Amino acid sequence: MNKMKIIGLTGGIGSGKSTVAAMLAELGGKVIDADIIGHQVLEENELVKDKLVKRFGPDILNKDGKINRNALADVVFTSNSKTEFLNHLLHPFIRNRILSIIDSEITAGCELLVIEAPLLIEAGWTDMVNTVWITEAPLEIKLARLSARGMPRREALRRINTQMSDEERRISACTVIDTNVDLTALKIRVAQLFASFLLKKY
Numbered sequence: 390m391n392k393m394k395i396i397g398l399t400g401g402i403g404s405g406k407s408t409v410a411a412m413l414a415e416l417g418g419k420v421i422d423a424d425i426i427g428h429q430v431l432e433e434n435e436l437v438k439d440k441l442v443k444r445f446g447p448d449i450l451n452k453d454g455k456i457n458r459n460a461l462a463d464v465v466f467t468s469n470s471k472t473e474f475l476n477h478l479l480h481p482f483i484r485n486r487i488l489s490i491i492d493s494e495i496t497a498g499c500e501l502l503v504i505e506a507p508l509l510i511e512a513g514w515t516d517m518v519n520t521v522w523i524t525e526a527p528l529e530i531k532l533a534r535l536s537a538r539g540m541p542r543r544e545a546l547r548r549i550n551t552q553m554s555d556e557e558r559r560i561s562a563c564t565v566i567d568t569n570v571d572l573t574a575l576k577i578r579v580a581q582l583f584a585s586f587l588l589k590k591y
Contacts (some may be wrong), residue, residue, distance in 0.1 A: 393495050394591060395502045397518030399509035401552045403531030403545065404524040405568030405575075410505040412579045421490055423483055423506035425518050430482045431456045440478055445471075445478075472551045480512045486515065501587070510561045511553055519591040520563040522582070525555050530569050 396418065400406045414420045430437055438456055441449060451460045465471045487504060494502055504518060515521055526534075528549070535545040559565060562583055568575060 393491075393499055393502060394586065394589075395491070395504060395518040395520075396586065397509045397515060397521045397558060398503055398524070399507060399521065399558065400566075401526035401531065401555065401558075402507065402548050403534040404434060404526050404555075405534075405566070406505055406507065406524050408568065408572075408575070409522075409524055409579055410503060411564060413503045413583060414577055416580060416583045418501045418583070419502040420503045420505055421487060422485065422508045423509070425438060426483050426486050427479055428458065430479055430486070431458060433460075437482065441475070444474060463501070466547050466551055469551060476508060476512070484512070484514060484517075487514070491517065495512060507552070510558055515561060519589075520565060521561055523555070523558045523562040524565040524566045524568050526567070526569045544551065 396413070398406055398410055398413070410420050410422070431441075432455060438450075441461065445461070445464045449457055449464060451457045461475075465475050491502065504514070506512070506514060509515065509518075509521065524562065531549065532542055532545050536542065536546075540548075566575075566578060566582070568579070
């Protein structure tokens with residue numbers, strides 16, 4: 390029987406999740422990016438599109454009738470209620486796809502899966518994983534990282550403020566990873582955590 394283990398990797402925007410996920414992939418973990426799945430749902434699911442247009446209007450669509458994610462973000466991240474509406478709409482579809490991938494990877498003989506999801510805790514997906522790892526960094530470091538991606542400070546703060554705080558995430562975390570270190574130190578830390586996790590039985 391396959392004893393596949395699953396790491397749930399989460400953290401706020403700009404906290405270094407993707408960097409840690411890439412390191413875990415290098416170590417042999419198979420990474421599922423919940424954000425990418427969410428983008429696929431927005432792209433492909435007509436029911437989701439119709440409900441979003443009904444709530445936020447046709448300005449969130451491109452000329453080809455597809456959801457414009459940037460336009461949607463501009464509307465959604467203006468209030469917690471709008472963000473919650475989007476999340477409650479998308480999360481069941483994302484969860485079902487993740488569960489389907491888990492089943493497929495078990496069948497394929499995968500030994501270690503990483504679910505990278507910014508809202509892993511908020512969405513109630515911790516039941517799908519063996520352990521919850523969270524990435525953290527000081528606010529100014531996160532803002533600098535987001536600025537380097539081209540996100541204005543005001544927009545970055547708005548996104549950060551719609552998310553769960555690090556203190557709240559720690560309640561559900563098994564492991565906290567401080568990413569405010571150089572890449573070499575971070576790689577060593579992730580490799581140590583990875584090796585320790587492999588030795589545990591679930």
